[in-house]
Amino acid sequence: MSATVERRLAQFRAARGSAAASPRPAEPLGKATTKAPEAAEGQRDAATAGPSGSCQALPGEVVAPVSRRLLLLKVLLWAVLLALFVELELGLPYFVLSLLYWMYAGTRGPAERRQEELSAYSVFNPGCVPIRGTLTVEQLERELYYRPAAGR
Numbered sequence: 001m002s003a004t005v006e007r008r009l010a011q012f013r014a015a016r017g018s019a020a021a022s023p024r025p026a027e028p029l030g031k032a033t034t035k036a037p038e039a040a041e042g043q044r045d046a047a048t049a050g051p052s053g054s055c056q057a058l059p060g061e062v063v064a065p066v067s068r069r070l071l072l073l074k075v076l077l078w079a080v081l082l083a084l085f086v087e088l089e090l091g092l093p094y095f096v097l098s099l100l101y102w103m104y105a106g107t108r109g110p111a112e113r114r115q116e117e118l119s120a121y122s123v124f125n126p127g128c129v130p131i132r133g134t135l136t137v138e139q140l141e142r143e144l145y146y147r148p149a150a151g152r
Contacts (some may be wrong), residue, residue, distance in 0.1 A: 078098060087096035113119070122130040130136060 008091060082094060083100075085091045117126050118129065118131050120131060122128045122134065125131075
């Protein structure tokens with residue numbers, strides 16, 4: 001039965017023209033690879049180097065995105081500096097000032113918004129258009145005054 005599935009998969013890949021681009025499934029433990037180590041190294045180098053020269057993950061490898069690595073690096077740097085300032089008995093001011101900086105850096109100005117992005121405050125949107133899910137006064141009045149009484 002598995003031979004039939006493999007044959008149909010090979011036909012599908014040939015029809016799509018992506019047999020070389022798709023990753024091959026792992027071979028069973030009993031089979032050994034017949035490729036030379038040099039050929040395997042060449043394939044690995046070709047697979048990891050992308051068209052722009054950047055590194056890509058091989059199938060089965062886990063690589064964290066650059067933004068996560070950068071965030072981890074920033075957190076580790078902050079923790080090391082916190083330990084240094086605690087040693088200098090300035091840990092609390094460092095912690096408070098870093099929280100204030102994070103609040104400042106986490107806010108975005110109106111120039112940094114995308115073209116069609118709406119603000120959470122409708123007065124800043126063109127035509128005072130509210131975002132979806134906003135409870136308006138009109139909706140609240142409709143729900144309070146025009147709702148049928150319970151039990152009737």
